[in-house]
Amino acid sequence: MDIDSLRQLFPQLQDKVYGKTLVYLDNAATSLRPSGVVECWRNSAEHCTANLHRAVHHIADLATRSYEDARAKVASYIGAGSPSEIVFTSGATASINLVCYSFGRKFIQSGDEIIVAESEHHSNIVPWQMLCEEKGAKLRVWGVDENGHLSLDDLKSLLNPRTKLVCLAHISNVLGLVNPVKEVVKLCHSIGCKVLTDGAQGIVHTKVDVQDLDCDFYVFSGHKIFAAPSTGVLYAKKEILDSMPPFMGGGEMISEVKWSGTTYAEPPYRFEAGTQNISGTPTLKPALELMEEIQNSAQLSDNLKDITDYILSGLSSDPRIRLYGIPGAGYEKVPVFSFSVEQLHHEDLALILDKMGVAVRSGQMCAEPLMDRYGVTGMLRASFAPYNTMQEARYFISSLHKAMDMLR
Amino acid sequence: MKTLKEAQEEVVEEMSMFDDWLDKYSYLIDLGATLETLPESARTEDNLIKGCQSRVWLECNKEGNIIYFKADSDALITKGIIALLVRVYSGRTLEEIRDDDFSFLDSIGLKENLSPTRAGGLNAMIAKIKSYAL
Numbered sequence A: 001m002d003i004d005s006l007r008q009l010f011p012q013l014q015d016k017v018y019g020k021t022l023v024y025l026d027n028a029a030t031s032l033r034p035s036g037v038v039e040c041w042r043n044s045a046e047h048c049t050a051n052l053h054r055a056v057h058h059i060a061d062l063a064t065r066s067y068e069d070a071r072a073k074v075a076s077y078i079g080a081g082s083p084s085e086i087v088f089t090s091g092a093t094a095s096i097n098l099v100c101y102s103f104g105r106k107f108i109q110s111g112d113e114i115i116v117a118e119s120e121h122h123s124n125i126v127p128w129q130m131l132c133e134e135k136g137a138k139l140r141v142w143g144v145d146e147n148g149h150l151s152l153d154d155l156k157s158l159l160n161p162r163t164k165l166v167c168l169a170h171i172s173n174v175l176g177l178v179n180p181v182k183e184v185v186k187l188c189h190s191i192g193c194k195v196l197t198d199g200a201q202g203i204v205h206t207k208v209d210v211q212d213l214d215c216d217f218y219v220f221s222g223h224k225i226f227a228a229p230s231t232g233v234l235y236a237k238k239e240i241l242d243s244m245p246p247f248m249g250g251g252e253m254i255s256e257v258k259w260s261g262t263t264y265a266e267p268p269y270r271f272e273a274g275t276q277n278i279s280g281t282p283t284l285k286p287a288l289e290l291m292e293e294i295q296n297s298a299q300l301s302d303n304l305k306d307i308t309d310y311i312l313s314g315l316s317s318d319p320r321i322r323l324y325g326i327p328g329a330g331y332e333k334v335p336v337f338s339f340s341v342e343q344l345h346h347e348d349l350a351l352i353l354d355k356m357g358v359a360v361r362s363g364q365m366c367a368e369p370l371m372d373r374y375g376v377t378g379m380l381r382a383s384f385a386p387y388n389t390m391q392e393a394r395y396f397i398s399s400l401h402k403a404m405d406m407l408r
Numbered sequence B: 001m002k003t004l005k006e007a008q009e010e011v012v013e014e015m016s017m018f019d020d021w022l023d024k025y026s027y028l029i030d031l032g033a034t035l036e037t038l039p040e041s042a043r044t045e046d047n048l049i050k051g052c053q054s055r056v057w058l059e060c061n062k063e064g065n066i067i068y069f070k071a072d073s074d075a076l077i078t079k080g081i082i083a084l085l086v087r088v089y090s091g092r093t094l095e096e097i098r099d100d101d102f103s104f105l106d107s108i109g110l111k112e113n114l115s116p117t118r119a120g121g122l123n124a125m126i127a128k129i130k131s132y133a134l
């Protein structure tokens, strides 16, 4: 697949903002939707609307099949042992909360410790703060260095027999660096501690193999990898899922409901209470198929590598620009670039870039502790997807310089 | 001194000289630069306007029935917007501010041209001005 045919699949790329062609560089917030996904979504809504697992009629069967096909696709895509290790949720946040309220409530006790990295998204901080408060457990922070790197030695000094869980992003949505998940898992497992990997960005930029990573939980959202919004995945190892109680009660998560007591369905259904995202979740299949096609294209991966090199040098060559998440020392950079400009407010730059047709993120990026770490109130972030071109990358850098000049 | 209406019309006219939004931003940035500096002591929690991505402080002093504003922001475009409001509303009577509907802002297109989060910021500025006139 080449970039022109890929771009054809995303109608929004042709849209104009303020009369200028949209340059969409906010892919880390959410990806654009390709036509195959929209077609699947539409087809599910128009022709497959029926509730899942509940009726014997034909349409219910079709709907259930496409839902379960998506589960099988996700399982094979991330290398899970079986589709029953895949729980569908409404997104990464919901998946983390599910682990928190099911696994956490059962297995985290007063005095236990949970470690989170300083660079985590609020979604991988706040649920753990809430749990720790409820349980009288302790939340410990694994700090990043100036470059955004985590030190395994630091982790070693944090780990102790009370540590029950380490929560770490595969790739931080701010720093854009691939964290050493596999090494972290090895270290944690050696003392019997579990690892939750927030793969919201990792699923976008790496070829995930959960068995190779060996993490206990891996979570991500569909909307960042072309699928419908409010779709999401929790992967957990089978023996762990089996040990987890349901955290929401309701329809279709039960085995038997009696006044004398209720027994629950097996995972993953135990965790999918109530009517699910019956039109959205099936889109994970065409979305992941497109991801595979993209990964198989040398042209597309070369393009993103070239863009990454170009932006890295473009941002690093200007002394007024401070880039966060510096590659090196084993840390690979993905095309997610957060930065700030000396003396200038991120809001001003984002407003001006917006009027130039460039969509970038500005603000705290749901990572306030990391903003505090670097002593800033916010940053700008340009994040690229495989459909972004080198020409767009150049336009971004020149627009940024124009904006900087305007604000002098 | 110009009447409130005249001051508003003047701003609308000046903004309409620019077709391009980037030029309007430049105009706002220049306008922000004309703001009298706000002493550090006035950058209080009470004077801070919530609901903006950038920080905006609005200080008010009343002399009898007349209300005077001073403002500052850590972002230049936002500072321009608050400067525009200060220019129009500082030195007005409490009644004038209470009775005004701020609809001249609609003619500038500021609201439509700011994303909802930033329009929220503008609304917060208006609410703050109004609250001082209560």
Ligand SMILES: Cc1ncc(COP(=O)(O)O)c(C=O)c1O
Residues within 6 Å of the ligand: A028, A029, A090, A091, A092, A093, A094, A121, A123, A124, A169, A171, A172, A173, A198, A200, A201, A221, A366
């Ligand atoms: C690293 C990371 N974790 C979690 C999330 C939350 O994802 P969602 O809002 O889709 O639940 C995001 C999305 O912004 C993210 O980038």
